[in-house]
Amino acid sequence: ETGVTQTPRHLVMGMTNKKSLKCEQHLGHNAMYWYKQSAKKPLELMFVYNFKEQTENNSVPSRFSPECPNSSHLFLHLHTLQPEDSALYLCASSQESGLAGGTDTQYFGPGTRLTVL
């Protein structure tokens, strides 16, 4: 899928570092999501943004801080992470139907493989 891009694709960081993951969607969607996928585990929903407003935070630790400056961009700011935070971080977008007649199908980016040392 080229509709949702994520950078960087790979990231190695120490526990004291601060880094940011970037997601951009080129599909004109109004909702964006962050998921975490740890090794051999199902995807876990972290955050949901609808029309730039955060509508869901699934009890994610404060060392993960999302930012959605506009409907096309989504960031995940990382600071003082732990080794157990090493995972594949996936961004997705969708056009929520509501009154706008969207499809609600989520389209995912390729993910950022994060390793915390």
Added chain:
Amino acid sequence: DAKTTQPTSMDCAEGRAANLPCNHSTISGNEYVYWYRQIHSQGPQYIIHGLKNNETNEMASLIITEDRKSSTLILPHATLRDTAVYYCIVRRRTNAGKSTFGDGTTLTVKP
């Protein structure tokens, strides 16, 4: 959203049809069946979705039983590139953020 049950793994010979089953016996009337797949270490890829009628697109066909308690994803001519984990998800259309990805079915296409 309704819970789904899928076999842990399946094998399929290259060039043959791959039929992936999914049980969703508690599905509600307004819940759709979505299928995604995830090739190793990549983002999930949308395949197809349906409500009650059978659906077909360039990737696959989706057969939903009349009582909607189960469905089958059909890849008509499996190739080695179809080796992936396939997820069956049942949810309301306005609940995209609440898609629950279970363990899925690991499909291995063999030469």
